Amino acid sequence: MISITLTDIGVVAAALSLSAFYHFRTRRMQRLPPGPKGYPFIGNVFDMPESYSWKTFAKWGEQYGGIMSVTLLRQPFIIINDAAIAAEILDRRGYADRPTCEMGNLCGWDRVLSSARYGPRFREYRKLIAKEIGTRGGMEKFYSVEDHQGNMLLKRVLDDPSGFNAAIKNTVAAIVMQLTYGYTIKEDGNDPFVVQADKAMAEFSHIFRPGAFLIEVLPILKYVPSWFPGANFKRLVEKYSDSCDDMAEIPLAYVKEQMELGQAASSYAANRLSEAGDSDQRQFDIKWSAASFYGETTASVVTLYFLVAAKYPHIQARAQAEMDNVVGPHRLPTFGDRDALPYLDALCKELSRYLPVVPLAAPHRAMRDDVYGEFFIPEGSIVLPNVWKFLHDPAVYRDPFLFNPDRFLGSHAEPHPADMGLFGYGRRCIHLADVSVWICVAKAVAALAIAPAVDARGARIEVVADVTDGLLCHPVPFKCDVRARSERVRGLVGQATTGRELRETSEHHRSADRT
Numbered sequence: 001m002i003s004i005t006l007t008d009i010g011v012v013a014a015a016l017s018l019s020a021f022y023h024f025r026t027r028r029m030q031r032l033p034p035g036p037k038g039y040p041f042i043g044n045v046f047d048m049p050e051s052y053s054w055k056t057f058a059k060w061g062e063q064y065g066g067i068m069s070v071t072l073l074r075q076p077f078i079i080i081n082d083a084a085i086a087a088e089i090l091d092r093r094g095y096a097d098r099p100t101c102e103m104g105n106l107c108g109w110d111r112v113l114s115s116a117r118y119g120p121r122f123r124e125y126r127k128l129i130a131k132e133i134g135t136r137g138g139m140e141k142f143y144s145v146e147d148h149q150g151n152m153l154l155k156r157v158l159d160d161p162s163g164f165n166a167a168i169k170n171t172v173a174a175i176v177m178q179l180t181y182g183y184t185i186k187e188d189g190n191d192p193f194v195v196q197a198d199k200a201m202a203e204f205s206h207i208f209r210p211g212a213f214l215i216e217v218l219p220i221l222k223y224v225p226s227w228f229p230g231a232n233f234k235r236l237v238e239k240y241s242d243s244c245d246d247m248a249e250i251p252l253a254y255v256k257e258q259m260e261l262g263q264a265a266s267s268y269a270a271n272r273l274s275e276a277g278d279s280d281q282r283q284f285d286i287k288w289s290a291a292s293f294y295g296e297t298t299a300s301v302v303t304l305y306f307l308v309a310a311k312y313p314h315i316q317a318r319a320q321a322e323m324d325n326v327v328g329p330h331r332l333p334t335f336g337d338r339d340a341l342p343y344l345d346a347l348c349k350e351l352s353r354y355l356p357v358v359p360l361a362a363p364h365r366a367m368r369d370d371v372y373g374e375f376f377i378p379e380g381s382i383v384l385p386n387v388w389k390f391l392h393d394p395a396v397y398r399d400p401f402l403f404n405p406d407r408f409l410g411s412h413a414e415p416h417p418a419d420m421g422l423f424g425y426g427r428r429c430i431h432l433a434d435v436s437v438w439i440c441v442a443k444a445v446a447a448l449a450i451a452p453a454v455d456a457r458g459a460r461i462e463v464v465a466d467v468t469d470g471l472l473c474h475p476v477p478f479k480c481d482v483r484a485r486s487e488r489v490r491g492l493v494g495q496a497t498t499g500r501e502l503r504e505t506s507e508h509h510r511s512a513d514r515t
Contacts, residue, residue, distance in 0.1 A: 030376030043071030054359040054388040083390040090425035095364040107240040113292035150443040151496040161482040172299040182265030200247040248291035300357040309450035310480035346405035359388035453479035
């Protein structure tokens with residue numbers, strides 16, 4: 001029998017106390033990366049920018065270096081302004097976890113990939129998505145869908161040139177709906193699936209906007225009843241939760257109905273469901289990984305082409321000259337032309353670099369204590385990669401504020417934006433965005449003449465090259481004059497769209513209305 005005395009207990013207690021003291025002392029001796037000095041307890045609350053935070057972070061980086069920090073109510077935020085440091089910490093050290101968004105969790109957005117914490121579900125989503133579109137070869141089976149919707153973009157724009165923004169948005173929505181659910185959107189009026197998805201994504205942007213809800217600072221508020229003063233967020237949760245659920249459940253129900261009728265088109269959801277078991281977890285993973293496809297970044301990049309074509313006519317002229325030389329006047333471009341259009345490829349890269357629509361990559365969370373150089377990164381730190389700074393670093397990109405596709409051509413080509421954090425860090429599927437942007441821009445270059453709009457006096461209306469503030473940015477509103485390059489082009493667009501469009505719509509929409 002083992003006998004434990006008071007002396008033994010005292011020795012163990014002293015050892016534990018000494019160990020805790022040295023652990024605390026070691027952590028205190030290790031210092032966070034430098035940054036603006038804050039106040040006790042609240043930290044840098046008053047230093048944080050109210051808008052366009054990436055520009056403020058970049059300015060701070062000039063003073064504090066490529067890795068810096070701020071604290072908000074004792075929560076460390078590590079801001080990275082150097083692409084090499086970001087690659088080391090986020091790629092090679094595997095900071096795969098994401099910070100918790102309390103409001104997002106309450107509304108159910110933690111079920112989609114972009115907001116899920118790292119764990120088995122997160123890994124399963126990535127595996128499911130990668131199986132379908134994880135490689136360029138995997139995307140090839142959807143080229144016909146992408147090509148058709150590229151042609152439909154031209155039809156939508158030429159039918160209503162002043163509504164080019166809506167045409168681009170509907171085209172990208174059509175691509176995602178077709179690839180994800182095999183669903184063809186309505187051309188007349190507002191498509192119910194697209195309206196629902198847009199509504200949910202607008203609420204998503206509101207939910208995840210930094211500082212939008214006090215619950216992110218005081219999580220205990222989630223236990224407050226909805227009638228309590230100041231608990232308006234609880235009423236929003238009820239509304240936003242319904243939108244989140246509908247965005248995932250309604251189109252999946254459509255796919256299941258089509259499968260029962262034997263009429264389901266090849267799509268991510270249909271392909272995964274056809275090989276899935278009946279377990280609730282498997283059905284859950286398919287439903288919410290499918291809902292993870294929808295986003296707005298592709299539409300913003302395509303819209304940027306219209307802005308650039310209006311603002312820099314020499315860029316449009318050079319892209320059109322290459323297109324005319326390779327494709328000619330008797331057809332529209334297809335994916336088979338991509339390798340023969342290097343300037344167009346460079347143009348698409350520069351669109352993503354010049355005005356990145358996700359200027360701050362998705363935040364990551366340190367899963368354990370870490371040290372970078374002389375700096376300490378505590379477990380739980382929120383890591384913010386400033387992609388805008390990476391893509392405008394004069395040490396990497398010559399004249400970074402000049403729109404210049406030539407930077408990606410020749411033997412001394414500058415780095416691809418995808419290698420600078422454009423699509424985030426860790427394992428990621430970038431092929432859908434890459435393919436969708438390329439085909440839409442290629443069709444627009446081939447078929448459209450874009451020029452600055454003029455006012456009532458005939459004076460040119462200047463186009464401002466900038467984006468809105470937010471997690472997901474959009475080009476600031478602008479006007480331009482859009483026309484077909486020729487009547488021959490208009491005829492090609494009609495030939496490429498009318499037949500297939502009429503064949504695909506009727507049954508899809510009858511089934512969707514029933515759903």
